[in-house]
Amino acid sequence: ILGLFGAMVAVIWKGSTLLATGEIATGELFSFVIYTVFIGGTIGGMADVFARVQKFIGATEDLLEIFNEVPEPVEELKNLLPEQILHGGIRFEQLSFSYPTRSDFQVLNNIEVEIKPDSLVALVGPSGAGKSTMVALLLRLYEPTMGRILFDGTDNQVIPLSVLRSQMAIVPQDIFLFGGTIRENIAYGKTDASDTMIEEAAKKANAWEFISKFPEGLETLVGERGTQLSGGQRQRIAIARAVLKNPKILILDEATSSLDSESERLVQDALEKLMKGRTSIVIAHRLSTIRQADQILVLDHGRIVEQGTHEELLKDNGLYRNLSELQFAG
Ligand SMILES: Nc1ncnc2c1ncn2[C@@H]1O[C@H](COP(=O)(O)OP(=O)(O)OP(=O)(O)O)[C@@H](O)[C@H]1O
Ligand SMILES: [Mg+2]
Known part of the structure; x- marks a missing residue:
């Protein structure tokens, strides 16, 4: 910009x-000055075009990398066989x-760690302790380096991924x-x-009230181009999704950012209902959950340092x- 301005001053002075x-x-x-502005503007714009081209090339490279990934073996799942139904018992065995x-x-x-069916487990510990990693291993996004994870006493390696994941749901921290x-x-x-079924799920998630207020109800467009939902509303949509899935194992990464108290109450209430009758593993920040x-599993530097109620x-x-005095808010 400064260069362009300087050039114009030079042109006018010379002119x-x-x-x-x-x-x-x-x-x-006069025409010459106008042309200078036009051409200068266009050249300035070229930088922007160039940046876009580079971004595009980068994105294409990322896409190609994704295409080259070996797909995980997930077969189409219609109905679970009786022996494939999870009861919600989980065991981490000497896992590193x-x-x-x-x-x-x-x-x-x-x-x-031994987790009983239908129990509520809170995972707590400082940032970087390994809480999200434990959850990722549970979902089999990674394989343990040593040790293993068992579901109802069965090594997760022999359970087909689709069988496993169809019975688990995760409500993430940042809902997209x-x-x-x-x-x-x-x-x-x-x-x-x-x-x-969708309406039922939305009701259980305390989401129906706000959904039904939209003129287009369930057909309301959301996301980047649609209606912007509040943090609490988005959380309740994610909860409704989990309710509909009706998983045996529920994983919850509690949001750290607090909602206003009314929204908080609605979310908390919906979560409590959702956690009933299944094994729930919560990366917890709220004292009320904990x-x-x-x-409660207290994780620090990748080790379980304390365990109990x-x-x-x-x-x-x-x-x-220490943590509960410092960190966990009401
Ligand atoms: N994809 C990854 N590749 C390499 N290292 C990672 C990866 N994800 C996490 N880590 C490292 O593993 C350790 C545990 O991370 P993790 O995300 O499990 O912590 P956390 O307990 O969930 O922390 P927070 O409370 O901040 O979410 C950290 O040291 C982190 O830097
Ligand atoms: Mg984490």
């Missing part, structure tokens, strides 16, 4: 000396893990709704869901007590 010596007419100088990209750094260290209708966002992964947990751990005077 006016030419004008003074009578070599060009005023009109000519490092990310393939950082094999020298052990993220999880000899994790030994894709561009589409509310219906599509709730029925995601369950395209055969009827209107009544208090209810049947089992809220009351038990408070007595221990360890990391949990």
